[in-house]
Amino acid sequence: MSPKRRGRPPGPSDTRDRILASARELFARSGIDKTSIRSIASAAGVDAALVHHYFGTKQQLFIAAVRIPIDPMLVIGPLRETPIDELGSALPSLLLPLWDSEMGAGLIATLRSLLAGTEVGLIRSFLQEVIAVEVGSRVDNPVGSGPIRIQFVASQLVGVVMARYILELEPFKSLPVQQVADTIAPNLQRYLTGDLPGVV
Structure with missing residues (x-):
């Protein structure tokens, strides 16, 4: 049985930040077309459905990752x-x-x-x-x-x-x-x- 993790459990903001960090790294390395939602989710340690939940489409995730204030x-x-x-x-x-x-x-x-x-x-x-x-x-x-x-x-x-x-x-x-x-x-x-x- 694995030991319990200390400190407060990760919350929504931690999850969003992990997804965004992974997205920035993968988008910068491989571009938009060659980066999948699944690969971003895997790098962030979350389910792909959670990425869609927070950000919607891959295009919307890219906009959030680049921090563009308008679509x-x-x-x-x-x-x-x-x-x-x-x-x-x-x-x-x-x-x-x-x-x-x-x-x-x-x-x-x-x-x-x-x-x-x-x-x-x-x-x-x-x-x-x-x-x-x-x-x-x-x-x-x-x-x-x-x-x-x-x-x-x-x-x-x-x-x-x-x-x-x-x-x-x-x-x-x-x-x-x-x-x-x-x-x-x-x-x-x-x-x-x-x-x-x-x-x-």
């Missing part, structure tokens, strides 16, 4: 209805007002924390497996070019985040949102649908 699908969702030749302007027009908002401050704080820690893999998973799945399949022309197109777009958008919100470079930081969106939109559209060197 990104609420932002990305409208892009499904946006014509392909308007995506370049729609993306910054959706994202910049969000980043400039009070909720956006939480997003930037999360990004700053992830970049400063050991969870950069979570950002990579988010960009490649959430954004790419939603947008990349629509711009996959020629076939196979979707992922690199999305990575070029990500490089531009992450650059805006770094310059405007993390490094706070002036006067870029104080430019009107629409001016920034209108300036980068042609680049984004070219990345999404234009000819790219080396992409045949």
Whole structure:
């Protein structure tokens, strides 16, 4: 008979914390697609049903693990209805007002924390497996070019985040949102649908 564990029994908050810690580690190491709810539950020492109980779907668990204060699908969702030749302007027009908002401050704080820690893999998973799945399949022309197109777009958008919100470079930081969106939109559209060197 195994000895009784001393101290107070683990409560709901302990269980949630263990699940989140396991999820962060596995998502960062293997990405979203290759990480199962079952593997997260096993690493946390709980039943898979308990993971679903606390967090719902794997997508919702990922959002909680990354500590994003808004479901990104609420932002990305409208892009499904946006014509392909308007995506370049729609993306910054959706994202910049969000980043400039009070909720956006939480997003930037999360990004700053992830970049400063050991969870950069979570950002990579988010960009490649959430954004790419939603947008990349629509711009996959020629076939196979979707992922690199999305990575070029990500490089531009992450650059805006770094310059405007993390490094706070002036006067870029104080430019009107629409001016920034209108300036980068042609680049984004070219990345999404234009000819790219080396992409045949």
